[in-house]
Amino acid sequence: MPPPPPPPEELEEEVLLRFPPLEPALLVRASLVCKRWRRLVRSPGFWRRFRELHRTPSMLGFLGNIMFGLEGVVADLMGAQPARQSACFVPTADGFRLPDADIRLCRGLDARHGRVLLQRRGVPGSFLMVWDLITGDKHQVPSPLVQHDMVRWTAAVLCAAGGRCDHLRCHRGPFLVVCAGYVSGEAVICTYSSDAGTWSDPIATEQPLQCLNLMPSVLVGNALYFGCLASKTFLKYDLESHEMSVNRLPFTYCLWRLVVLDSGLGLATVHESKLCLWKKTGPEVDAGWTEDRVIELETLLPSDAFLTSPDVVGFADGIDVIFLRAGSVLYTIDTKTDKVKKVYEGERFNSVIPYMSFFAPALGSISTGEGPGVGASST
Structure with missing residues (x-):
């Protein structure tokens, strides 16, 4: 036959x-x-x-900001930014490696739409760097003038097209950098456009903001949210109206992170060996919060993970994964399936920033024209 x-x-x-x-x-x-x-x-x-079929890209790795010595531990507990920080990249997908670069003098700030944002400390000063880890392209962004007056600050990077883009293949297009910080008791935000090559004039809110560490941003709809650690407040910046506001949280938790839950703003924290997830509800002006889920960590983590209190140090939007630090060990927890995975052991991270992209090693030079050894698009 x-x-x-x-x-x-x-x-x-x-x-x-x-x-x-x-x-x-x-x-x-x-x-x-x-x-x-x-x-x-x-x-x-x-x-x-x-x-187009998969829509949500994979997590290829993550940036971890390392704290040095007792100074870093104390700063983490007090909600301040350690003076000595260093970033490292940990790959999580088979075959993906970081393009050759030294990021030991950098602090990881954000990653979104195929790019990462780093603060690089150089001579004579510091600047921001937007980096496409797939193509290796780097864009140096000058620090905003107002940054010199900021006691605490952070920044976010995103596609400049906003809601007009599906973010499946925009990592080579124009981008925005949004810098948020604290100046003389006020929250201040300014925006850099890669098209214009300049920073906007800063805008401020009269609502008071304490001098505390700002965490990596969360994008929900057309708004960026920056959590203010230990102050029980967060900043909201509307990318369309360019308006900003300071909002308070009705919680007493000291260590928490803003996350995305069901396409809306959420909050994650560890309380008494439980991972607590809260969801923002109700009208924007007087929105309330409801407890969405409680995950028992004692049944998921090894017993030695509780020798020090576990902390939420990051979140991967689109795949519903939370990064949990227990001592010098880093775990991921899938909030949909409760699956736990140990992804790193060594340095103590105070924040983790995931890098998401489509990628296929050794296929890109022919399939996409984006350079040897890669084949992808990012989001």
């Missing part, structure tokens, strides 16, 4: 399209099966359909 005919190429492509983005090396291995599969996987049309 003759062998059955090969399946139609359209059916083979449908199978390959459903490979998980979290394991990019699987597509590389599939491309080695036969010339037909290699041609499919290397085609630009395949990657366009792959992005």
